[in-house]
Amino acid sequence: MNRFTLTLLAVVITLGGCAQETEKRTWNLASVQQRDIIVSVQAAGIIEPVTTVELKSKASGEILAISADTGDVVEAGQLLVQIDKRTPRNALAQADAELEAANARRDIAKLQRERAATLFKTGTLNQVDHEQSILEYANSKAEVVRAQVAVENARIALDDTEVRAPSHGTIILREIEVGQVISSPTMDVGGGTALLRMADLRFVQVRALVDETDIGKILPGQKAVVTVAAYPNQPFDGSVLKIEPQAEEEESVTLFAVIITIDNKSGLLRPGMNAEVELNIASRYGVPAIPTIALRTPRDIEAAALFTGMEEAQLRAQLRSSGMAVPDMVSGASEATENDAVDNATDSDTNKEAYQDKEAATLTTSEIPSQLTAGQGYMFGGQYWIFVLRDGRPAPQYINAGLTDLDYSEVLSGVDANEQIILLPSSALIMSQNEFREWMGKAVGLPGMSSDKDD
Structure with a gap:
């Protein structure tokens, strides 16, 4: 009998003896x-803008000036990028000239139609020529409309050479330089050249991934506390905006994305910051x-x-x-x-x-x-x-x-x-x-x- 067997028997005998004791x-x-x-739920996420806008120009050409840089806060309608106006300006001048010619042709066609009507009543002009004058007048009016549309399109193309801010926001990315030639997304199958990216940082959000075992406790409108490494002693108040319906899987763990919105009027929170989120589910005090x-x-x-x-x-x-x-x-x-x-x-x-x-x-x-x-x-x-x-x-x-x-x-x-x-x-x-x-x-x-x- 080896040493291990003897040791095991000794332990078992001791346990057996103890089992027979009747101590209290x-x-x-x-x-x-x-x-x-x-009760709270903790999760991690990243600070994101609520809305992000990628700016492109419908005009093609050389960039002459850039009026905003990364980090600048801009207002709606503010000029951001100026593109070369020469080609759109020339197109507008040509469209104006064609509109003037179309108006002239319409006026002449109108006079000819009136004259043909008078001659047709006296029997001097036959039916075919009279109808032809009516058709020419109608065609001249249609040509005026086409010329007016061309002028309007040319004016829009000229306005497109000025890229303006669509709303209040902060420039978070600049992808162009002065002198660069850009392409229009309406003309380029590749989608055109991206100029700037801007976002309204007065409100930001955290996309936090929550384990499926906790997701049933969370509802839109619940309060949350968000902390970031840059301000460890300064928590930020937020609230749950929504819970995304589609689950995500990370390393065989099922997670759901929860969107928490935060008032960032102080401007301290920046996109890309790592955030820790604590969702307050329920509490009872002194129970x-x-x-x-x-x-x-x-x-x-x-x-x-x-x-x-x-x-x-x-x-x-x-x-x-x-x-x-x-x-x-x-x-x-x-x-x-x-x-x-x-x-x-x-x-x-x-x-x-x-x-x-x-x-x-x-x-x-x-x-x-x-x-x-x-x-x-x-x-x-x-x-x-x-x-x-x-x-x-x-x-x-x-x-x-x-x-x-x-x-x-x-x-x-x-x-x-x-x-x-x-x-x-x-x-x-x-x-x-x-x-x-x-x-x-x-x-x-x-x-x-x-x-x-x-x-």
């Missing part, structure tokens, strides 16, 4: 405390609370009975008497029904009466529902049970829990202020330890451990 059991206890419970690890659901009954040494049937009966709807003991094949019991439990008449008897002696928060909602469909709290220490022994108690920050949970009803709460290990740990104990008992048949071997 001690428990890990916690008390009901008055606490502030604040009775217990550690969240004390909360148990019907699926934990078997493990809790093993750990405390109680009979499982007795534990279920005591929970029913405290006002909780608990299913009967089920086999492993029906375990899923028990796992869902905490969500599907209903307040029967019997449970209501049992609970009302305890209501006067429990901690309550007036006019607070048993489950607190944080928006459309998301619900905090629920129905749980805990162990309290009574007369030195664990006693199960049904409670209603409210808001939780994962460390502590608000107690809406079900527990006295002076009661001691028993904190149990996780059910998975209890069950795994029990399985190990049974396996060791079957393997070596030590006292204090179960064994299927015959003596």
